[in-house]
Amino acid sequence: MGDKVPDMASRKVLVTGASRGIGAAIAQAFAARGDRIAVHHRASPDLAATVLAGLPGDGHLVVSGDLADPDAVRTFVDAAATGLGGLDVVVNNAAVAIGHPILEQDYDDWQEAWQETLAVNLLGPANVCWCAARHLGPGGRIVNVSSRGAFRGEPRYPAYGASKAGLNSLTQSLASVLAPRGIAVTAVAPGFTETEMGRAVMDSVRRRGCDPGPESVQPSGPPRGGGRRRAVPGLPRGGMVLRRRPGPQRRQLLPLTTTPAWKLADR
Numbered sequence: 001m002g003d004k005v006p007d008m009a010s011r012k013v014l015v016t017g018a019s020r021g022i023g024a025a026i027a028q029a030f031a032a033r034g035d036r037i038a039v040h041h042r043a044s045p046d047l048a049a050t051v052l053a054g055l056p057g058d059g060h061l062v063v064s065g066d067l068a069d070p071d072a073v074r075t076f077v078d079a080a081a082t083g084l085g086g087l088d089v090v091v092n093n094a095a096v097a098i099g100h101p102i103l104e105q106d107y108d109d110w111q112e113a114w115q116e117t118l119a120v121n122l123l124g125p126a127n128v129c130w131c132a133a134r135h136l137g138p139g140g141r142i143v144n145v146s147s148r149g150a151f152r153g154e155p156r157y158p159a160y161g162a163s164k165a166g167l168n169s170l171t172q173s174l175a176s177v178l179a180p181r182g183i184a185v186t187a188v189a190p191g192f193t194e195t196e197m198g199r200a201v202m203d204s205v206r207r208r209g210c211d212p213g214p215e216s217v218q219p220s221g222p223p224r225g226g227g228r229r230r231a232v233p234g235l236p237r238g239g240m241v242l243r244r245r246p247g248p249q250r251r252q253l254l255p256l257t258t259t260p261a262w263k264l265a266d267r
Contacts (some may be wrong), residue, residue, distance in 0.1 A: 011035040012084035014077065016067065016128060017094025019047040026091055031055040036193065037079035038063050059084070067094055067124025068116065077131035087135040087211065091126035093145045094186055095163075101156045114159045121163035126170055129185075133174075138182030144171050146187045 013030045017023040019041035027037045028051075033064055036059040041048040048062045061083045067071035081087045100113035134182070149161035150168050168187055175185040 011049050011088040012038075012081075013089040013091065014038040014040065014063075014080040014084075014087055014132070015091045015093055016040040016125075017042075019044040019051055022190055023091075023093040024051045026093060027051060027055060028134065030089070031057055031060065035089070036060055036084055039082055040076060040080070042066050042094070067117035067128070070123075070127050073124060074131050077128055077135070081132075081135040086137075087132055088137075088139065089141045089143070090128060090132040090136070091143045091145065092128055092167075094124065095121045095145070095147075095156050095160075097160045099156050099160065102158065117159035118166075119165050121160065122166045122170070125167060129170070129174055133178065133183070136178075136183050140178075140183040142174065142178075142183065142185040144168075144185070144187040146189045147170075148189055148191065150189070156209040 011030070011033075013027075013035050015023050015037060017028045018027040018039040023040075027039055031037050034057060036057070037055060037059065039048050039052050039055075039062045039066050041062070043064070043066075043100070045062070045064065050065070052060055052062050063076040063079045063083070065076035067073060077087075077090075096117055098113045098117055100110055100160070102110070105113070125144060130178070132140075132142060144167050146168055147160070147164040149157065150164035152161075154161035169185040171185055178185055
């Protein structure tokens with residue numbers, strides 16, 4: 001690890017789950033600021049290559065690995081650090097959402113949904129953080145992508161909501177531990193985004209005659225014509241994330257608010 005705070009104009013950024021959706025938008029936003037990106041995917045090399053080809057600037061690369069496999073996590077994090085020449089920012093974005101309503105699933109399917117969801121959404125990011133902490137120096141950042149489900153629950157996706165609540169707690173723990181080393185850890189909840197993963201849920205809502213309307217979808221790009229996006233109606237603003245700022249300052253409780261994906265690069 002270096003002793004210097006990284007130049008904000010040329011950061012080295014790893015984004016997990018960056019071959020589509022919010023992850024691809026995050027990678028694009030960082031690259032547009034002059035950062036170099038490691039585009040992570042699990043098993044979508046063609047999609048990752050397309051994202052890579054569309055990033056402005058040069059020096060970007062693709063890494064792959066299954067977040068549910070601890071050895072694979074260590075391999076792709078180390079590969080990103082080697083290829084980029086270090087790491088300054090890590091965004092834990094990759095996640096799965098598997099429907100498993102408790103009264104409609106048999107016990108085996110229930111177990112499988114919980115195991116896979118927690119392995120990818122909670123244990124995976126925890127392992128990414130462990131590996132990344134060996135590469136991040138003062139000024140480093142870890143951003144964990146949370147969800148409204150951490151606060152309101154997800155009746156048809158209970159493991160997803162629980163995994164994101166666990167991710168928030170992990171964020172609190174690591175924020176305190178890594179702050180003395182000058183590494184900030186935070187979490188953001190982008191709000192409902194009509195990505196490939198979120199579209200199925202949106203379609204289900206519309207089929208029930210409860211079209212949430214355009215304000216309930218967070219686009220992955222900046223607002224047309226400038227201005228600020230409106231928050232997603234119904235998303236709680238009372239959830240708190242503990243973030244300890246690097247340096248001698250005391251810990252602060254900060255609200256976890258809805259944040260469009262394109263704003264992550266500003267943090």
